[in-house]
Amino acid sequence: MENIRYDLITALPEIVIVSMAMFILLADLFLKPANRIAIYVLAQLALLGAAYFTFSTHVPSVNYAFSGTFVDDALSDVLKLMIYLGTSLIFVYSRQYIQQRDMFRGEFYALVLFSVVGMMIMVSGQNMLTLYVGLELLSLSLYALVALDRDNAKATEAAMKYFVLGALASGMLLYGMSMIYGMTGSLNIADINNALMAGTKIHSVLILGLVFIVSGLAFKLGAVPFQMWVPDVYEGSPTAVTILISSVPKLAAFALVMRLLVQGLPTLAADWQQMLMIMAVLSIVIGNVTAIAQTNLKRMLAYSTISHIGFVLYGLMSATMNGFIFAMFYVISYVLMTLAGFGIILLLSRKGFEADELDDLKGLNQRSPWHAFLMLIVMFSMAGIPPTLGFYAKFSVLQAAVAAGYVWLVVFAVLMAVIGAFYYLRVIKLMYFDAPTEHHAIEAPMDMRLVLGVNALALLVFGIMPEKIMELCIYAMTSSLS
């Protein structure tokens, strides 16, 4: 009895969010359209409540629950807090957009909250099946969200594509897990590690399993050669959903990599390092080079995401404590940048106008110098130009890679970063050097303007003082991995 109580307390944040998601679904039925804003408030409160419980029950030690299938450590707590923060920002940025497109309903908020729970389970799972269930909960919610605007043919197509390829990736991941299970006799991450440490297993079977697992992970991360879905889904989804797909789930995917590869299969590190290395290099090349050819802003950011994931993999492939810390730092920075970037797109869009073409940004400096400045910060941060957060993100993962002996790969990454800078500069060129073709006044609620301003300026402020985020990552990693 005591045990169950402990388990439930450990999973309290998840419980809060699930309950609220179901309550929102029910409440939506009884609310008049005019009062729907209550749902928004409830969703935000759910995140706040979960954040409160995650924060207040935090202890620096590693605690297992539900018979070792669920873990509560500093890594999971920090990532969860980032997920709440990111989702909360998404709610703020997307409210006006979905109101104007008749998507402002309970389903949107319930599905997003379910996806949040999925991410939280991915972050906290300590058993292959738990992790898989979390991943599927996230994925299924996202498939539905992409297709939420059901009369939109492009979105439906994107949802189909996403679903078919996503299901394939899940299948691969599951297949790989079954191989590892066959060899080690356990689904539990810690037991797998112990079993692999203890005895000789058939290496070829393990490698086969590993290949499938890494493929599945690469799909979820959007790393080359499993990136085909990313641009189509980013472009086809309503921007309010794209901002979700592109941001916080990367935190969860990062956690999944940490749990499966770093905690579960460190004995195979030499093998997965190679795989990650190939994917990292390819992602940076394809992401940066292909982004140049894009005319659609969302598609461009999709390719930019692919290249960012490549940089995250540079940190992970180093397979050192510093490498993991810096990869986490990169993911967190990436999420903050992406949120601000898509936030600007949502801000500029209005009913009947998506603002998702590059040309829609033309002359933004003349329409609104402040918002052009915010986008400038985001773009320079993505390009990794100091003094922005993106610089330290790139700087730190590259440093980890040099320390691990990949000097020439780092030189290569740096050359690719210059190519990447080109398309970020093009965005700035459109905003600052071109004359506007759009003359509509920018309409956005005050809270959105304010939060977006803080979000983008944070990239600059943390770019000057990155210490706090870095300390957080160091704390999370060192107290969770030992």
Next chain:
Amino acid sequence: MLNYFTQHLLSFAIWLPVFAGIIVLAVANDNKPDATRWLALLASAVSFLATIPLYTQFNFAEGGFQFQEGFRWIPAFNINYHLGVDGLAVPLILLTSFTTLIVIISAWEVIQKRVAQYMACFLIMSGLMIGVFSALDAILYYVFWEAMLIPMFLVIGIWGGPNRVYATVKFFLYTLLGSLLMLVAFIYLYLKTGSFEVVDYYKFAMPLDVQVLIFLAFFAAFAVKIPMWPVHTWLPDAHVEAPTGGSVVLAAIALKLGGYSFLRFAMPIAPDAAHHLSGYMIALSLIAIVYIAFVALVQKDMKKLIAYSSISHMGFVTLGFFIFNNLGLEGAIVQMVSHGFISAAMFLCVGVLYDRVHSRQIESYGGVANTMPAFAAFAVFFAMANTGLPGTSGFVGEFMVILGAIQTNFWYAFLASLTLIFGAAYTLWMVKRVFYGAVANEKVVVLKDLNKREFLILAVLAVMVLALGVYPQPLTDMTNATANQLLSTLAQSKLPVSLGL
């Protein structure tokens, strides 16, 4: 308060203009551009005055770093906010704050659109460049170095000429590519020494092959910035398209960032590689001096001509560095400062003409001296200075470098001194075509001579060029101790001592 100021002279020199720029952006109202202009002028004047104590309180006998200050900035990476200057940096810092003042004044009537953003860009850029000259922590230096690209990118792109987008993107990407390779070198050095302190790198011994790689990584960054042949191609484009203020800052200061950085980073950190590769460096410098002078000769665009002339003159600077003697090194430093004044003045002269006729082509002019006598006098004076006429600052640096080169190899000096002929050829031929002869067309007929503002800035620059040419001692006194110390550092091999045999 005063005490606090004197203890943080460098921080004030950096952050005063940066914050002033932010304030200009925040309070400016584009409907009242005059208020913005006065505010920017006040800010740049105060910023300039704040850098004066760096000269008055400088200890001329000391070759090491002075006015040092700092605190731990990012302990996770062992990055410090560490500032300090020596006799090499102080003249360039003064040059920076002075040039910014000139640029703000020169933009008074010319810039009519988005005045606040223009002024703020230059103020912020000024602070960042002073930061480059005074940072003693590699990452702090790198942050200033890169951040400075952002305002320059915007200045060329927003207020530049018809082909501005191409020019500014090229400028940005060229510089970024070089800088990122330098960043890799910094990361490598950090992993070996555990520190980003420049002085720690000076003491760190490395085998020759590593030194060569490190040197080449720095070379990628600095050669682009100086720019050395063959990575100079961004400069003519950037100069031609940039507004006058942008060209002035690019030529007067941005190029010096590269020269300064060679002396601060590349050469003392990898001295053996510097000696090992000095033959190539001298060859590149001589190509820049001679070949680029020929290229300048055939230019039809005045700004392009001055841009190529800058590259040729910067060839003297790198030549002075890599002949490793006192005359060469000090001559190179004098040349950097002198070129800062002369090139700024030349671009301002082109700006004066461009503002009136809206053409930079030499063929659009002719006989300007007839309608603008005062202006022609200034222009001819600066042209003479550019060719290295004795009595102007252009002579001092070039002469010292040539003297230094003779000590190393007669032919270096011979080739380098050819430029005194070629430089005279391309500069004076341009002057002849633009200013002398009959009045070419009706646009030249209606030209108005300098107004008070233009007269003031050109006169101030002319005084500086003359003063430095007649009496360069205040400058050489300042650089002397630093140059000697630097040469003794460069003379010491950093190769690990081999124990065998």
